[in-house]
Every structure is written in C-alpha cells, then in structure tokens.
Amino acid sequence: MDIEGRLAERDRSSCSDPEHEERSRSSHTPERPPWRRAALLAAVSMALVLLVSGFVVQPFLIPSGSMENTLRPGDRVLVNKLAYRFGDDPRRGDVVVFDGTGSFLREGPSGNPVTGALRTAAAAVGLAEPAETDYIKRVVGVGGDRVVCCDKRGRIEVNGRPVNEDYLYPGDSASRVPFDTVVPEGRLWVMGDHRSASRDSRDHLGEPGGGTVPVDQVIGRADWIGWPFGRWSRVRGAEAFAHVPGPGGAQGAAVPGGAHG
Numbered sequence: 001m002d003i004e005g006r007l008a009e010r011d012r013s014s015c016s017d018p019e020h021e022e023r024s025r026s027s028h029t030p031e032r033p034p035w036r037r038a039a040l041l042a043a044v045s046m047a048l049v050l051l052v053s054g055f056v057v058q059p060f061l062i063p064s065g066s067m068e069n070t071l072r073p074g075d076r077v078l079v080n081k082l083a084y085r086f087g088d089d090p091r092r093g094d095v096v097v098f099d100g101t102g103s104f105l106r107e108g109p110s111g112n113p114v115t116g117a118l119r120t121a122a123a124a125v126g127l128a129e130p131a132e133t134d135y136i137k138r139v140v141g142v143g144g145d146r147v148v149c150c151d152k153r154g155r156i157e158v159n160g161r162p163v164n165e166d167y168l169y170p171g172d173s174a175s176r177v178p179f180d181t182v183v184p185e186g187r188l189w190v191m192g193d194h195r196s197a198s199r200d201s202r203d204h205l206g207e208p209g210g211g212t213v214p215v216d217q218v219i220g221r222a223d224w225i226g227w228p229f230g231r232w233s234r235v236r237g238a239e240a241f242a243h244v245p246g247p248g249g250a251q252g253a254a255v256p257g258g259a260h261g
Contacts, residue, residue, distance in 0.1 A: 057081065058219075059226060060097055060136065066192035066199070067136060068169050070095070070237065076227035077136070077235065083221035090188055090215060092158065093238025094139045095222040098190075101133045103213045104204055136222060137200050138167075138237060141189035143215075144247030146182050149175040158244045167237040169194040177202050187212035193237075 062075040071077060079097050090096055141147040141158055148157045155162040156174045165174060172195045179202060183189045189212055192198025201211035225231045 060134075060222065062136065065197050066194050067095070067138070068194040068197070070138075070167050070193045070235065071136070071222075071225065072231075074228075075225050075231060077222040078224040078226045079220040080223045081220040083223075084215075084218060090139050090142065090218055090221070091238060092139055092142060092145075092241035092244060095136065095235050095237065096139055096188075096190070097134060097136045097219045097222060098188075098213050099133050099217045099219060100135045100213065101217070103207070103209050103211075103217065104135060104199075105133055106207075134219070135190075137190035137192055137198070139188050140191050140201075141181075141183040143183055143185035143187055145189065146180070146247070147189050148180045149178050158241065159247060161244045163240050163244065165193075165237075165240055167193050167240070169196070172196050175202060179205065181205070181210060181212075183212055184209070186215050188215060188218070 058079045058081060059076045060079045062071045062073055062077065065073055077095075084090060140156065140163075145158055146160070150173075151157055151162050153162070154173050155164065157163070168174065175191075175195055181189065181201075187209060189201045191200045191202065201213070204211035222235050224235060225233050
C-alpha cells in the first residue's frame, strides 16, 4: 500500500480547499484591539462635532447673569451660525454672539496657545466658558437707527418709537445711563437684558465705534436654549421691535410668528 502517496494527495487536496485557506489566513490576521476601535470612533465623532460647531450650530455656555432672565448662568444656547451667512443681517431684538475684539476690547487676550486651543475646543461643544472676547447681547439698534434713553416713562426709543421691553430683568429700568446715539452703517447697538448687571454698548461710548459692534464680528444668532432640558425653549423678544420704523421712517419688518429668535 502506497501510504506516502496517499498522505501527499490528502495534503494537496486540503491545501487547495478555499475554506481551509480562508480559515488559515484568518487565524494569522491580527485583530485590531478594541481600545483602538473605540479611540478611532471617538476621534471621528469629535471631528464631526467640531465641524458642525464650527460652521452650523454651536452650543454656547452662558457665563454670567447679564442676559437674565432670558438666559441664566449655566444655560447652553444653540447659536445658529448660518443665520447671517446668506445675505440676511441681524435684526432688532435678535440675541447674538459676537467677538468684541476691537469694540468691547482693544486687543484679544494673550496666553499659552496650547491651553487656548484646548479651551476653544471645549467651548465649541459647550463644555467650557467661551473666550473672554466672546459676548452675548440683544440687538437694540441696527445701522442708521437713532437709539435714545429714555422717554418720560423710562423706555428706550428707537427712531422715535418707544420700545416696551418685557424681557428685562424684573425691577430693572431700561437704562440708568442716558444716551442718544446714531448707529453707524454696518454696526449694531447691543444691550443685555439684565441692564444693571450688563456691560454693553453703553459702557463703551468713548471707545472706537462709540460702543457699537461691527456686523462682521457677529458669530451667530442664539435661537434656542438647549440645556438644561427643563428650560428648552426658543429665545424670544424681537416682537418688542415689530412696530419700530426704519431709519428713514419706513415701518419695521414684521416678525414671523410674532418672534424672531
């Protein structure tokens, strides 16, 4: 009996079996460790979050009480970064986030660039307070508007029309500081809803721009309170300006749905 021939034939047949080859190949292919897959998934997820935050919607952590009671410290608002990207401009009553460098601050803060980058990334997802140069305020006047404080009833007037600001912090007046200013074209007059606790356009009257903020420094419009869940709601207040005439005396545009976030 040719035992050696049969063994050789069996070895050849087993090696030519595709399933055998696949099993053999698989047994020698090293598997990726689970922690590497988790790290890759986390990196991709973070990249997507930062991409969305950078160009579409950014969570913004409210750091102070200058916008109470509309926005409270610790709230996370969702800032719509596309609101003014396609030809639309900020309107009276909009709550906007803007970079105050050059208007509210002469220069940006200097510091460790690595620490700054980490803080920027954390702020971009609402896990840290925003940069010291970022502010959130309500637009009270746009380019060409004359904003005056105050009428006999203590109300701000915009283009000669008093504004009933029902969003102000309870007990606050429209402003304890009198002013009369015409907003330059391409700029905004902004104020906090908690007037007695807000450093806003009134505090920068003597600085470049007369306290106004360039439109191109606006980062986006705060449309929704996203956190905590119990405060989930749309940011309102623009209806107070619905009947304010334009700088030339034209009636102000109506606010869709009674509000424009």
